[in-house]
Amino acid sequence: MSSASLAEVAAPVVRLKTRSIVFDVFGSYIRYKGGAVAIGDMASILSWFGVTEDATRVTMSRMRREGWFTSRRHGRNSYYELSDRAWTLLQQGRRRIFDRNRDAWRGEWHILLLKHDANTAVERERTRRELAWRGYVPLAASTWIGARDETDGLRETLVEGVHLQGFAARTPFSQDDREFAAQHWDLGELVDDYRSFLRRYESLATEATLATLSDEEVLVRRTVITHEYRMFPFRDPDLPSDLLPNDWPGYEAHGLFLHIVEALKDRSWAAFDRVCDRPTPASNRTDASLTVA
Template identity: 30%
Template sequence: MAGPVVSRRREVSGGSARSLLTTLLGEYVLPSAAPVWTSTLVDVLALFDVEEKAARQALARTAAEGWLRSDRVGRRVRWTLTEPGRRLLAEGASRIYGFGSGSREWDGQWLVVLVSVPESMRDLRHKLRTRLSWAGFGTPTAGVWITPHPAAEADAKLILDELDLSSQAMSFLAGYGALGSERSMVTSAWDLADVGARYQRFIDEFRDLSPATPDEVLRAQAMLVHEWRRFPFLDPQLPAALLPPKWTGTTATALFNDLHVRWRGPAQERWSELAAE
């Protein structure tokens, strides 16, 4: 059976039961390392208006993908993260909590990858576009992929190797020349207006949120992480010199970090109470 994998579609999608369950596993089950009852997960998912049937289906499918294993204690069932599931969730947590907080200094060097796929091979073209975009690359014109992060070449090579395209690809490092506009190239390569609008919606949703009860804090904390999970797959983390003025990503990052610190303790305490029932 294939092991668990991270799906970009699930990461950037809305509040499906399986996507919400992944957030709960990463935020509450991973740190404790303790098994969790089916009833606990069903009850917490109910806070997000997920019906019991959908919650149980999400559990079964997540287990079938290799993230969880179950064991029966009397008439009750409890779930434990598998080792591959634990590893992927730990990697995800590192990506989520560290995202947006790194240095935006830049030496002006671009990594450029040239690779073309015939239009007739639509499935391969789609896979290439999806996976390079996920890795933070932008494409200002057909067959050209760019990133201001030279270290991403290792990711590009892995992707091209797996798609059997490395032999027909070329890569090099370069500074932008005298022709055209570097900012216009960036605008063509990435839809920063869409990413900025998504950041603004995140700010609008959470800026004035004041959860009062323990259940409200747990739900708010989980939703905060759940919504933030999308941005590492949407934002290429461009250097400050290439970003629009008053970039909403900066404000959103500060808001996420502040709220996550503020809500995490009470939310974990409420989770522990529910898990002990």
């Protein structure tokens, strides 16, 4: 594939950063093969996205230094393997993306009080993104609120030096809850973006469209839509239906996403397996509970 391939298979064009492609490929494929990949195989897959081999090696090396991977040699090949931190991120991320919450709401808001030790700006931003990913919104610099209690997962992933205290609160009337949600989350913009997502991808999984694509192009398309959809949980708090506008399009968008990912799965895996068919060295991490996405 040429460097223009991504533009050819994604409409409108979604420009992915190399590290985003790496996370998506590990999350959608490599994690189900033991979590390790030869650097040469990774470079081959990323070439379908127009990424050069040098850029792949630089990105993988940088992500290893950041703690996302470990690396080792096996014979003549160098392998990159998911770290424990990366395994946790991918497993929690998969639940947030694929298993949107449909539980009945108990009518309780969950309020978090945060105390920071001497964190850097980078660590504070990481904390902010983690809280937003889990459906919280700030009321003040160290006070966040969400519709569900996510403290157990937060304690696993927040940087060292961030201390949490949580408690539940109720409003007197259910209408107050819906108004509160509309004031603190930009649900109107999400409605527009979900509808745009539906318009762009509603015809992607048709047989007529797929017949024009190679297996490699199918994998690229599947990666692009996965990347685009996984951006929604950073903005969509996954509120209970009691708090959402009528005719909320997020449910339909999630259903379409799941349908397309499933429709493109077999041919995407065929492309992946043709490249990553060599046996990987025994992994230090196995997870029999994983279901292939």
